[in-house]
Amino acid sequence: MHGAFLSYLVVGIVIGCLYALTASGLVVTYTTSGIFNFAHGAIGMFMAFTYWQLAVGWHVPVPIALLLTLFVLAPLMGALVERIFIRPLYGASLGVTLVVTLGLLLLLLGVANAVWSPTVTRNLPPILMGHQVTIFGVVVSFYQLMVLVVSVAVAVVLRVLFTRTRVGITMRAVVDDRELTAMAGTSPHRTAQLSWALGASMAALAGILIAPLEHLDQLNLTLLVVTGYAAAVVGRLRSVPLTVLGAMLLGLLNSYAVGYLPSNWLSDLQPVLPMAVLFIMLLVMRPGRLAAGRVTGRITARIPSAQQSLLASALFVAAAVVASRLLSPSNLITAGAGLVIGLIALSLVLLTGFSGQVSLCQMTFAGAGAFVMGKTFGGSSIFGLVLAVIVPAAVGGLLAAAVLRLRGLYLALATLAFAYAADSLFFNHFLGFGGILKVGRVRIGLPTTQRGYFVLIAVVFAAVAAGLMALRRGPVGRLLAAMNDSEVACASVGLNITWVKILVFTLSAGIAGLGGAFYGGWQHEVGPNDFYFLFSLILLLLITIAGIDTVTGAFAAAIFYALQPQIARWVPIVSINYILVGVGAAMLGRNTGGVIGQMSAQREWLRARLGRGPTTEPLAVLDDGRDVAGALS
Amino acid sequence: MPAPSAEVMTASAGPGRAPVVEMFDVHAGYGKVAVLRGVNLTVPRGSVFALLGPNGAGKSTLLKVAGGRLVPTSGCVHVAGRHVNGTPPETFARAGVCSIPDQGVFPNLTVAENIRVFTHAGGVSASAAEERAFSRFPRLAERRRQLAGTLSGGERQMLAMARAFVNDPAVLLLDEISMGLAPMIVAQLYEVVGGLADEGITVVLVEQFAQAALRVATYAAIMKQGRIERVGEPGDIRDELAGAYLGGHQ
Numbered sequence: 023m024h025g026a027f028l029s030y031l032v033v034g035i036v037i038g039c040l041y042a043l044t045a046s047g048l049v050v051t052y053t054t055s056g057i058f059n060f061a062h063g064a065i066g067m068f069m070a071f072t073y074w075q076l077a078v079g080w081h082v083p084v085p086i087a088l089l090l091t092l093f094v095l096a097p098l099m100g101a102l103v104e105r106i107f108i109r110p111l112y113g114a115s116l117g118v119t120l121v122v123t124l125g126l127l128l129l130l131l132g133v134a135n136a137v138w139s140p141t142v143t144r145n146l147p148p149i150l151m152g153h154q155v156t157i158f159g160v161v162v163s164f165y166q167l168m169v170l171v172v173s174v175a176v177a178v179v180l181r182v183l184f185t186r187t188r189v190g191i192t193m194r195a196v197v198d199d200r201e202l203t204a205m206a207g208t209s210p211h212r213t214a215q216l217s218w219a220l221g222a223s224m225a226a227l228a229g230i231l232i233a234p235l236e237h238l239d240q241l242n243l244t245l246l247v248v249t250g251y252a253a254a255v256v257g258r259l260r261s262v263p264l265t266v267l268g269a270m271l272l273g274l275l276n277s278y279a280v281g282y283l284p285s286n287w288l289s290d291l292q293p294v295l296p297m298a299v300l301f302i303m304l305l306v307m308r309p310g311r312l313a314a315g316r317v318t319g320r321i322t323a324r325i326p327s328a329q330q331s332l333l334a335s336a337l338f339v340a341a342a343v344v345a346s347r348l349l350s351p352s353n354l355i356t357a358g359a360g361l362v363i364g365l366i367a368l369s370l371v372l373l374t375g376f377s378g379q380v381s382l383c384q385m386t387f388a389g390a391g392a393f394v395m396g397k398t399f400g401g402s403s404i405f406g407l408v409l410a411v412i413v414p415a416a417v418g419g420l421l422a423a424a425v426l427r428l429r430g431l432y433l434a435l436a437t438l439a440f441a442y443a444a445d446s447l448f449f450n451h452f453l454g455f456g457g458i459l460k461v462g463r464v465r466i467g468l469p470t471t472q473r474g475y476f477v478l479i480a481v482v483f484a485a486v487a488a489g490l491m492a493l494r495r496g497p498v499g500r501l502l503a504a505m506n507d508s509e510v511a512c513a514s515v516g517l518n519i520t521w522v523k524i525l526v527f528t529l530s531a532g533i534a535g536l537g538g539a540f541y542g543g544w545q546h547e548v549g550p551n552d553f554y555f556l557f558s559l560i561l562l563l564l565i566t567i568a569g570i571d572t573v574t575g576a577f578a579a580a581i582f583y584a585l586q587p588q589i590a591r592w593v594p595i596v597s598i599n600y601i602l603v604g605v606g607a608a609m610l611g612r613n614t615g616g617v618i619g620q621m622s623a624q625r626e627w628l629r630a631r632l633g634r635g636p637t638t639e640p641l642a643v644l645d646d647g648r649d650v651a652g653a654l655s
Numbered sequence: 656m657p658a659p660s661a662e663v664m665t666a667s668a669g670p671g672r673a674p675v676v677e678m679f680d681v682h683a684g685y686g687k688v689a690v691l692r693g694v695n696l697t698v699p700r701g702s703v704f705a706l707l708g709p710n711g712a713g714k715s716t717l718l719k720v721a722g723g724r725l726v727p728t729s730g731c732v733h734v735a736g737r738h739v740n741g742t743p744p745e746t747f748a749r750a751g752v753c754s755i756p757d758q759g760v761f762p763n764l765t766v767a768e769n770i771r772v773f774t775h776a777g778g779v780s781a782s783a784a785e786e787r788a789f790s791r792f793p794r795l796a797e798r799r800r801q802l803a804g805t806l807s808g809g810e811r812q813m814l815a816m817a818r819a820f821v822n823d824p825a826v827l828l829l830d831e832i833s834m835g836l837a838p839m840i841v842a843q844l845y846e847v848v849g850g851l852a853d854e855g856i857t858v859v860l861v862e863q864f865a866q867a868a869l870r871v872a873t874y875a876a877i878m879k880q881g882r883i884e885r886v887g888e889p890g891d892i893r894d895e896l897a898g899a900y901l902g903g904h905q
C-alpha cells in the first residue's frame with residue numbers, strides 16, 4: 023500500500039513535470055507576446071512528428087534529430103508562425119487573436135493528418151527506456167529521471183533568461199509597450215519573433231518528452247495542451263512558478279485518480295479532472311479587470327432595413343423550395359446538413375457577432391437540444407422541440423451566470439472546459455447521452471419527407487435570421503453593439519451589462535438547441551461524435567471566416583459545410599477541410615471582417631466612389647487598450 | 656519643394672553642420688484623419704527647440720514623425736541630412752534620435768530592468784547605464800527594485816528621462832514632460848534639460864506651459880492646425896503667444 027502510494031507519487035510528479043513544460047511554454051508565449059496561443063499543443067505535436075520523421079522515418083541518429091528538432095526546426099517554425107499569422111494581430115481584438123490561434127491549431131492538425139496518415143501506428147525511439155534505479159524502494163526509470171532533470175533545467179534557464187538577460191527582459195518589455203520598446207532601440211517584431219521561437223522550442227520539447235508514454239497521435243498530443251491551459255490558469259497565465267505548481271497538482275491528481283478512484287462510473291471522472299480544475303479555478307478567480315476598448319477601425323456590417331430582411335427571408339425560402347425540387351436526394355442530404363449547421367451558426371452570430379462574447383461550446387448546446395428532442399414526447403413532438411430550445415437555453419443561462427464575471431480569454435477557456443467535460447461526462451457516458459440516439463422529425467401537420475423537412479428547416483433558418491436582424495436593429499441591438507465596442511464605456515455610463523450578457527447567452531444557447539433538434543431530425547440519429555467539442559471550435563472558425571456579424575455569414579458557413587464532402591472528393595488530401603478552415607481562420611489577422619466583411623468593405627468603397635458616402639458606424643474611441651480599472655484601483 | 660523657414664536657416668548655416676531634423680512639406684495623419692498639413696521645419700544642431708500651440712494642433716504627431724514612429728503620407732523628413740522616411744523607429748533610436756513620450760516607462764518592469772531595456776544591444780553595459788541614470792536622478796537608485804508602474808508620476812518621468820543619459824543621443828524629442836507634475840519637479844526636470852543642451856544635445860520639446868519652455872529654448876515655433884505658423888527667438892514668440900492661443904492670429 024505504502025509502496026504503491028510512493029509509486030503513484032513518482033508517476034504524478036513526472037506527469038506534473040510534463041504538464042509544467044507544456045503550460046510554462048504557453049505562459050512564456052503569453053507573457054512575451056500578449057497572445058494566448060491555443061495552438062501551442064499543436065506546434066508540439068507537429069514537432070514530435072517531425073522528430074519521428076527524422077529519427078525513425080529517415081534514420082537520422084537520435085541525438086542529431088533531437089538537436090535539429092529542438093534548436094533549429096522548432097524555433098524556425100515559431101518564427102515563421104509569428105511572421106505570417108501573428109504579426110498582423112498586434113492591437114487586434116481578443117476575439118480575432120483567439121480565432122487565429124485556434125485556426126492555426128486546426129491547420130497544423132490538418133497538415134499533420136495529411137502528411138502522417140493517422141491510420142499508421144508510430145512510436146518515438148525510446149530515450150533511456152529500460153534502465154531504472156530504485157530509490158526508497160520505488161522503482162524509477164531513467165526516462166522519469168530525465169523528465170525531472172530536464173524540467174528543472176528548463177525552469178532555471180527560463181528564470182535566468184527573463185530576469186538576468188537583456189533579451190529576456192526586453193521580451194517582457196514588448197508586452198508592456200511595443201512602441202516604447204522600438205523607441206528604446208529594439209525591434210519589437212524581432213523580439214516577439216524570438217519569443218515565439220522560444221515558445222515553439224518548449225512546445226517541441228514537451229511533445230517529444232510526452233510522446234513516448236503512448237503512440238504518436240495527432241489529436242491526443244494537440245489536446246494535451248488543454249491540461250496545460252488548466253495549469254496556466256492556476257498561474258493566472260503570467261506566473262511561471264504558480265503554473266508549475268498547478269501542473270504538479272494536476273499531475274498528482276491524475277496519478278492518484280488512476281490509482282485510487284473505484285472503477286465504477288466515478289473513474290470516468292479521471293480524464294476530465296484537468297477540465298474540472300480549470301473550471302473551478304475560473305469560477306473562484308478574482309474577476310479580471312476590464313480591458314478598455316480599442317480603436318480597431320472595424321467596419322460593422324451594414325444592417326438591412328426591416329423590408330430588406332423580410333424580402334431576403336422570403337426569397338431564401340423560395341430558393342429553398344426550388345432547391346428541394348432540383349437537388350438529387352444525396353445532394354439534398356448534404357444541403358440539409360449544411361442548413362442545420364447554419365442554424366446552429368446563427369447562435370454564434372448573436373453571441374459573438376453582435377455582443378462580442380466568445381463561446382467554444384455551441385455544439386454542446388446543440389447536442390443537448392438533440393438529446394431533449396429525442397428523449398421527450400416520443401421524439402417528434404412540437405413540445406419536444408420547445409423543450410429542445412428551453413433546456414439548452416436554461417443550461418446556457420446557468421453557465422453564463424457562473425462564468426460571465428469572466429471576460430474574453432477566460433470566458434473562452436471556461437466554455438471550452440464545459441464542452442470538454444460535457445463530452446466525457448454526458449455525450450460519451452452511459453449515464454448521459456449513451457451511444458446512438460434516435461431523433462424524430464417534428465410533426466406539425468407538414469409532411470416529414472426529405473423535401474418537406476428541408477423547406478421547414480429553411481423556414482426556421484429564415485425566421486431566426488430575420489428575428490436576429492430585427493433584434494440588431496432595435497435598442498437591444500444597439501446596446502449589444504455598444505457592449506461589443508467597449509464594456510468599460512457601457513459600465514461607465516451605467517448600463518448593467520451582466521444581465522444583457524446572460525440573456526444573450528441564454529438566447530444563443532436556445533438557438534443552438536433548436537438547431538441541434540433539427541440536426542437530429544435531419545440525420546434521424548445522432549451519436550456523441552456529432553457534438554465532439556472540436557466541432558464547436560470549427561464552427562466558430564467557420565463562421566468567423568465567413569463573417570461573424572451577419573446572418574449572411576451563417577449562410578456562407580452552411581454552404582461551406584455542405585460543400586465539404588465535394589471538396590474532399592476533389593482534393594484527395596486527408597483533413598483538407600481542417601486545412602482550409604485552419605488557413606482561413608489563421609489568416610484572419612489580415613482581414614478581421616471575414617469574407618462577408620471584406621465584401622461589405624468593398625461595397626462601402628464602391629459606394630464612397632460613387633459619391634453616396636460611407637455608411638460605417640462611428641466607433642467609440644477610448645484609450646489604447648490600457649487597463650482602465652487597473653489604473654483606477 | 657518650399658524652402659525651410661528663413662530665420663532658422665541662417666542661424667544653422669555652415670559647412671558640414673546639417674540641421675539635425677528637417678521637414679519639407681510633411682503631411683501625416685492617422686488613417687483618414689489628416690493631422691499635419693504641410694509642415695516645414697528646421698531644427699539646428701545644438702538648439703533647444705520649443706514647439707508650442709493649442710491642443711490638437713499636431714505637436715505630438717510632429718514628434719512622432721520626427722522619431723520615426725509615424726510614417727508621413729508625403730513630404731520629406733531628414734535626420735542629420737539623411738532622408739529617413741519609412742525607417743523603423745528602432746533604427747531612429749539607434750541613430751541617436753531619442754523619443755521620450757510622456758511617462759514612457761515599462762510599468763511591469765522594475766526600475767533597474769527598465770534601464771536595462773533602455774540600453775541597446777551592443778551599447779553601454781547594464782551597470783554603466785544604471786550609474787549614469789542614478790547619478791542624475793538619485794531618487795531612482797532608492798527605487799531600483801520597484802516596479803515602474805508603482806512609481807509616482809514624477810519618478811516615472813525621471814525614469815523616462817533617464818533614457819536620455821543612457822545612450823548618448825544626438826537629439827532628444829520630449830513630449831509634455833511637465834504633464835501633471837508639481838512645479839518643483841518640473842523645474843528640476845527643466846534643469847536637467849538645460850544641462851543636456853549644454854552638453855550639445857539638440858532638444859525638441861513640446862510643452863503646454865510656454866513660459867517654462869521658453870526659458871530654456873533657443874528657438875520656438877507656434878503650431879496651429881497642422882502647420883507651423885511662426886518660428887523665431889523665444890522673445891519674439893512670447894509676444895505672439897497670447898494672440899495665437901486666442902485665435903486672433905491671422
Ligand SMILES: Nc1ncnc2c1ncn2[C@@H]1O[C@H](COP(=O)(O)OP(=O)(O)OP(=O)(O)O)[C@@H](O)[C@H]1O
Binds near residue numbers: 690709710712713714
Ligand atoms: N492615434 C490617433 N488616431 C487618430 N487620431 C489621432 C491619434 N492621435 C492623435 N490624433 C488626432 O490628431 C490630432 C492632433 O493630435 P496631437 O496629439 O498631435 O495634438 P497635440 O498638438 O499634441 O495636442 P495636445 O496639446 O492636446 O497634446 C488630434 O485631433 C487628435 O485627435
Ligand SMILES: [Mg+2]
Binds near residue numbers: 830
Ligand atoms: Mg500632445
